[in-house]
């Protein structure tokens with residue numbers, strides 16, 4: 001495929017309707033798959049990752065009605081014990097959420113299941129779900145000493161555990177909570193920092209006996225979940241490129257509409273605030289059991305900041321964009337405690353050092369993050385490789401939109417989470433997405 005090309009507009013005035021939340025879309029399909037009855041999901045994210053989830057669930061016998069191009073999907077749940085054994089391997093594509101949540105769910109089903117994915121997913125750590133699920137009694141095997149997909153599961157009876165997770169990961173937490181719904185006794189998951197809590201909100205709304213105390217979520221077994229119909233709010237991780245574009249560009253004002261502002265996801269807003277960015281939350285409201293707002297963001301003078309600790313899981317998918325913010329900020333910007341960045345769709349620390357380095361920024365990799373001294377005298381366009389990682393594709397595109405000259409991007413993969421990203425970028429830059 002030929003590389004995509006972007007360059008800098010002199011002025012940006014745009015209003016963007018951000019795509020639906022990926023995490024909530026996955027969960028809406030997976031949780032409703034085991035509910036008693038039919039749910040309507042309005043505005044699910046139609047991207048490669050969520051399609052992977054829907055296809056896997058259909059292979060397990062779940063009634064999914066979601067024709068291409070339709071903004072509403074229906075899921076006819078099979079109840080908690082009604083999934084069929086899939087006739088084939090379940091292909092999770094590029095999606096860690098699909099693989100890890102289904103591993104938890106299928107550990108509790110007396111079926112033989114084999115989960116695989118693309119080259120990136122087959123290189124991502126799976127012991128983090130396999131080993132606690134085995135402690136619960138699941139029979140799971142995987143490649144490389146039970147650490148890498150493909151994963152083979154022969155599900156069955158489980159016992160609850162109190163699990164102290166070494167990583168703050170909503171995927172691990174959600175896999176164990178799903179398994180815990182079927183276990184004998186309670187299952188609790190404690191995290192070193194609070195990860196996104198969409199599973200807790202949605203499962204509680206479906207009637208699951210679930211309590212949250214600080215960074216611990218505990219679920220008791222149940223025999224029934226109510227279907228949950230919802231309208232999926234906009235994804236703050238897909239809003240993030242626009243927020244960063246607006247604050248770094250010298251003449252920009254962007255209104256990003258319908259963004260989920262759940263506090264377990266708004267680390268980037270806290271980082272922007274600490275850097276002195278000019279933005280406001282407008283029309284605060286609720287959708288799909290989550291807080292939502294429009295964000296109005298303008299060109300800003302930024303100062304460097306340190307991102308660490310509890311902020312990291314609350315901004316995990318946005319941290320590569322913080323490196324770009326650092327290029328436009330006065331002084332040092334440092335991200336630490338974020339070794340998880342190396343376990344995403346790519347090693348995002350190495351990938352961002354490559355992309356921003358090609359454009360003239362000097363970013364120093366750390367084992368658990370990166371440091372950058374800003375402001376960088378002038379980013380210049382370059383040919384960069386996003387190595388099939390959607391977040392790196394969007395980072396490269398926004399960096400290219402802020403750079404002097406043309407940027408060409410190979411392997412952007414934006415279809416994984418934001419299929420209309422380049423159309424929205426073109427509309428924002430040529431004025432076609434102008435503010436009302």
Ligand code: S3P
Nearest residue numbers: 023097168169170171172316317
């Ligand atoms: C997600 C959780 C995060 C995030 C990923 C989506 C989820 O991963 O990076 O994009 O939907 O639960 P981890 O749970 O591995 O931190």
